[in-house]
Amino acid sequence: MTECQTLAEPLDVMIRLLSPEGKQNPYPLYEELRAHGGLVRLGETHLLAVGHEQCARALRHPALLQTDAAMQDLRMPGWREHSSWVWLTKNMLFSNEPDHERMRRFFSSAFSAHSVAAFAPMVERLADEAVRHLERLAADGGSVDLVEEFTYRFPIAVLGELLSIPEKDLPGLHPVIAAITTSMDPVSDLGRLEPADAAMDRLAEYVTELVALRRAEPGPDLTSAFIRARDESGDLTEEDLVANLMAVIVAGSEAPQDLLGNAVRIAVEHPEYAERIRRDPEFVSRFLEEVLRFDPPVHALNRVAGEDLEFFGEKITRGSAVTLLIAAGNRDPERFSDPGRFDPDREGNKQLTFSAGAHYCLGAALARLSAETVLPRLLRRFPKLAVVGRPGFRDQIVQRGHDRLPATLG
Numbered sequence: 001m002t003e004c005q006t007l008a009e010p011l012d013v014m015i016r017l018l019s020p021e022g023k024q025n026p027y028p029l030y031e032e033l034r035a036h037g038g039l040v041r042l043g044e045t046h047l048l049a050v051g052h053e054q055c056a057r058a059l060r061h062p063a064l065l066q067t068d069a070a071m072q073d074l075r076m077p078g079w080r081e082h083s084s085w086v087w088l089t090k091n092m093l094f095s096n097e098p099d100h101e102r103m104r105r106f107f108s109s110a111f112s113a114h115s116v117a118a119f120a121p122m123v124e125r126l127a128d129e130a131v132r133h134l135e136r137l138a139a140d141g142g143s144v145d146l147v148e149e150f151t152y153r154f155p156i157a158v159l160g161e162l163l164s165i166p167e168k169d170l171p172g173l174h175p176v177i178a179a180i181t182t183s184m185d186p187v188s189d190l191g192r193l194e195p196a197d198a199a200m201d202r203l204a205e206y207v208t209e210l211v212a213l214r215r216a217e218p219g220p221d222l223t224s225a226f227i228r229a230r231d232e233s234g235d236l237t238e239e240d241l242v243a244n245l246m247a248v249i250v251a252g253s254e255a256p257q258d259l260l261g262n263a264v265r266i267a268v269e270h271p272e273y274a275e276r277i278r279r280d281p282e283f284v285s286r287f288l289e290e291v292l293r294f295d296p297p298v299h300a301l302n303r304v305a306g307e308d309l310e311f312f313g314e315k316i317t318r319g320s321a322v323t324l325l326i327a328a329g330n331r332d333p334e335r336f337s338d339p340g341r342f343d344p345d346r347e348g349n350k351q352l353t354f355s356a357g358a359h360y361c362l363g364a365a366l367a368r369l370s371a372e373t374v375l376p377r378l379l380r381r382f383p384k385l386a387v388v389g390r391p392g393f394r395d396q397i398v399q400r401g402h403d404r405l406p407a408t409l410g
């Protein structure tokens with residue numbers, strides 16, 4: 001910024017960020033916000049954490065809480081009319097202690113690094129199948145939409161296998177999951193939650209049926225294991241089980257889809273990195289870690305002050321919202337040198353994309369294993385893969401990624 005340029009007001013920058021153009025390319029707007037500091041006040045009861053340290057500390061602050069039902073009552077009167085938010089507040093992500101820990105403990109060991117390592121042969125088989133599916137489409141010539149045919153298809157196939165969701169149901173879940181993620185974006189008019197509400201009701205119905213089916217006919221899958229654990233203990237209600245399975249299905253498919261979409265696009269933009277991905281397994285994880293930093297699937301997380309507190313010198317009153325722009329934190333020059341440059345060889349890549357603290361992503365190990373397995377297979381099989389036209393981004397900011405990625409496979 002030159003001396004004669006004036007700083008744009010944070011609220012004006014936020015309005016631009018929430019416009020369709022801002023969501024397409026939010027990064028310059030994050031820098032405009034950063035010019036005001038690492039913690040930016042938007043109004044009496046709303047702050048934005050823009051810096052890496054501010055985001056990282058907020059994620060571990062015991063009084064900065066998730067927007068659970070009690071916090072929603074403070075922040076969003078009328079939210080109980082909307083089943084998207086009613087169901088969200090029943091899962092571990094939108095819960096605080098002690099409910100969060102009570103629920104998380106039922107699901108965490110299934111997705112630990114140790115458990116996930118044992119999924120590797122299954123993930124490899126499904127990655128081979130995902131590439132074979134593209135081979136069949138390539139035989140027809142023309143371009144394919146990688147979102148529909150690859151970046152959604154592969155992660156949901158992995159989840160489908162783990163949770164025993166019938167394969168025939170997987171394509172139909174895509175619009176349902178996509179609509180649900182829109183409920184996490186800021187809305188000025190609660191009426192705009194209606195598509196997400198309808199989708200959430202549909203998913204609740206679907207998962208309730210799946211649970212009934214697996215309870216009647218248990219198998220070696222995780223759904224059956226979670227049902228058994230719940231039935232043997234008094235600590236999880238049926239509703240907790242359904243709500244958290246729904247959360248696993250949504251969180252476990254949409255963000256991995258966005259990671260793969262961004263990874264493929266960036267690899268194609270940098271042929272030298274695509275070549276290293278084909279040859280060097282160690283490089284693949286470094287590359288993906290940098291994709292997670294540079295162009296993450298999740299841009300913003302919300303917290304609410306559970307009590308009056310002081311944070312980085314700012315007085316925050318109970319009920320105030322703190323929005324953590326983790327995608328901006330990932331580009332903080334105080335933490336990363338030359339943060340606007342995509343550099344998979346950077347050392348100490350402490351990206352914030354899987355969050356931190358109590359709500360650290362339950363599926364991080366699965367997301368990493370899945371992407372590391374499928375990306376080299378894709379690029380080896382289709383060395384001439386090219387993105388054609390302009391890839392589209394969904395009109396969302398919290399969960400950001402391609403809704404269309406037309407490509408020719410060569």
Ligand code: HEM
Nearest residue numbers: 092093251252255256259301353354355359361362363367
């Ligand atoms: C690239 C892929 C992924 C990204 C970027 C991602 C990101 C995140 C983030 C940022 C959070 C915490 C939000 C917060 O602190 O408010 C989170 C939590 C969570 N994620 Fe993921 N996620 C990914 C993949 C997955 C997968 C594959 C699963 C499937 C098991 C999953 C399941 C969950 C669950 C259940 C939580 C809630 C954890 C809790 O509240 O304790 N995620 N994820």
